[in-house]
Amino acid sequence: MRVELQNISKRFGSVQANDQVSLLVEAGTIHGLLGENGAGKSTLVKVLSGFISRDSGAVLLDEKSVEIKTPANAIAAGIGMLHQDPLDFPPLSVLDNFMVGKTGTGFIDRGRSLRQLQQLAAHFNFNLNGYETVNNLTVGERQQLELLRLLSLGVSTLILDEPTTGISASQKTALFEAVKQLAAQGKSIIFVSHKLEDVEELCDRVTVLRHGKVIGRAEIPCPDAVLIEMMFGRELALPLKPQTRQSEAALQLEKIRVDTDRLSLHLGDLTVYKGEVIGLAGLEGSGQELLLLLCAGLLHSASGQMVINGMEMTHKPYQEYLDRGIGYLPADRLKEGLVSGLSIHEHVALRTPARSFFVDWKETLKQTVQAIAIFNIRGKPNTxxxxxxxxxxxxxxxxxxxxxxxxxxMEHPTRGLDIESVLWVWQQLIARCQTGTTILFMSSDLDEIMRYSDRVIVFSGGQASRPIAVADLTVDRLGELIGGRLSDTMEPLAIS
Known part of the structure; x- marks a missing residue:
């Protein structure tokens, strides 16, 4: 199906999210929609998929003007959207979620639906169990389920909004293969992303948005420098990572074992030094998150000893970890890192140490304005x-x-961020290392781990390698270790 958006505009208060945006996607092609965070990409595709109403402009399908006011209208017109966070019902089964949106006379043949699910899953090499509860699925598996559901509803235009955020490398490969198959079948694909490597691997052509406007269009392949210039209006420089490791130990672990319902993590002896950056690599759920939670005081070990800055911290209460200058950035920013419904100003007030029973709102407002300026936050104190x-x-x-x-x-410190934001975040982190802060971070981006780590620990099924100097690794070798080839790196986690 040929999809055309003509002069779409959408405003939210004082923010012009889309400003006269036009887009043409031919049937059988994969069209990339590229831009930094906040460029207006998601707003545009939500207009097309019926989640947001446009202020002006027109939508044409196969050169005929259509009105799309709801997601149901979009599905009826053959347009389906795969969101970054899949829209599903976690307490229900895979089959129940697959059946959502199907119309009929009031009776749905569950057996027939199960067979259809199994056939579609097998066609795309997705491993989904119809009776599994969606709560137990990874983000990538939930994404696969939503894709199959949309296909079962007969969509001929598929929108993917930042689909590679939060999924494993193997799930990304499976998703891209499925998308290429769909394009070969004549479906039109809109691929929303800020990742150049994903767009270059998958797309035929690309439209670039900046500040809600179309800045340019390009055929793929296209030089990175050209796309970056369109996205940001300038070249971007990589932050330099000077040698910041000191001789003083910041973290010492001895024969640690952490047990959970799903996994038991075993670590040998580990010493991490002040100013050092340790990358934690591995498939999701391999144990790296348990190490971070342990060191943050949010999880206790079943055995072993932990020393931080020379103080024994094993089984100490969480407040003592805060008092020792330990910070934790979770992957889920809104659910675990921030409080929905509260403004930036209110978050600053919550963080400020209480000196009396009352909050000094004038002082915290000054701190908020300063933080917004220093950290270049695109928002106001009351946002x-x-x-x-x-x-x-x-x-x-x-x-x-x-x-x-x-x-x-940190868990996935730059997940879902555009290139400029990634570089900015690491500039701030490197500056902290220069003052003696030690960083442990997990990431599914192997290039990020290789670029910013001093040493890397690889996790696989509750086992961990010894720390490996980045100078002794390549991205390919790191990928092999993540795949489970840890035999030559399994000596105790000891460092001289």
């Missing part, structure tokens, strides 16, 4: 955090971290 883009939510989290910090623990 609710859920209205910020992903990059600005991460900037807000960083602004709320106390100074100084001894140990900073």
């Amino acid at each position: 609710p955090v859920e209205r910020l883009s992903g990059g600005n939510q991460q900037r807000t989290q960083l602004a709320l971290l106390p100074v100084p910090l001894n140990l900073l623990l």
Whole structure:
């Protein structure tokens, strides 16, 4: 199906999210919609998929003007959208979710639906169990389920909004193969992203948005420099990572074992030094998150000893970890890092140490204005955090971290961020290392781990490698280790 958007405009209060945006997607092609966080990409595709009403402009399908006011209208017109966070019902089964949206006479043949689910899953090499509860699925598996549901509803135009955020490398490969198959079948695909490598791997052509406007269009392949110039209006420089490791130990672990319902993590002896950056690599759920939670005081070990800055911290209460200058940035910014419904100003007030029973709102407002300026947050003091883009939510989290910090623990610090925001975040983190902060971070982006880590620990099924110097690794070798080839790196986690 040929899809054309003509001069779409949409305003939210004082923010012009889309300004006379036009887009043409031919049947059988994969069209990339590229831009930094907040460029207007998601607003545009939500207009097309019926989640947002446009202020002006027109939508044409196969050169015929249509009105799309709801997601149901969009599905009826053959347009389906795969959201970054899949729209599903976690307490229900895979089959129940697959059947959502199907119309009929009031009776749905569950057996027939199960067979259809199994056939579609097998066609795309997705491993989904119809009776599994969606709560137990990874983000990538939930995404696969939603894709199959949309296909079962007969969509001929598929929108993917930042689909590679939060999924594993193997799930990304499976998703891209499925999308290429769909394009070969004549479906039109709109691929929304800020990742150049994803657009270059998958798309035929690309439209670039900046500040709600179309800046340019290009055929793929296209030089990175050209796309970056269109996205940001300038070249971007990589932050330099000087040698910041000191001789003083920041974190020492001895024969640690952490047990959960799903996994038991075993670590040998580990010493991490002040100013050092340790990357934690591995498939999701392999144990790296348990190490971060342990070091943050949010999880206790079943055995072993932990020393932070020379103080024994095993089984100490969480407040003592805060008092020792330990910061933690979770992957889910809104659910665990920030409080939905509260403004940036209110978050600063919550962070400020209480000196009396009352909050000094004038003083905290000054601090908020200063934080917004220093961290370049695109928002105002009274902006609710859920209205910020992903990059600005991460900037807000960083602004709320106390100074100084001894140990900073992070889950996917740049997940979902555009290139400029990623570079900015790491500039701030490197600056902290230069003042003696030690960083442990987990990431599914192997290039990020290789670029910013001093040493890397690889996790696989509750086992961990010894720390490996980045100089002794390549991205390919790291990928092999993540795949489970840890045999030559399994000596105790000891460092001289």
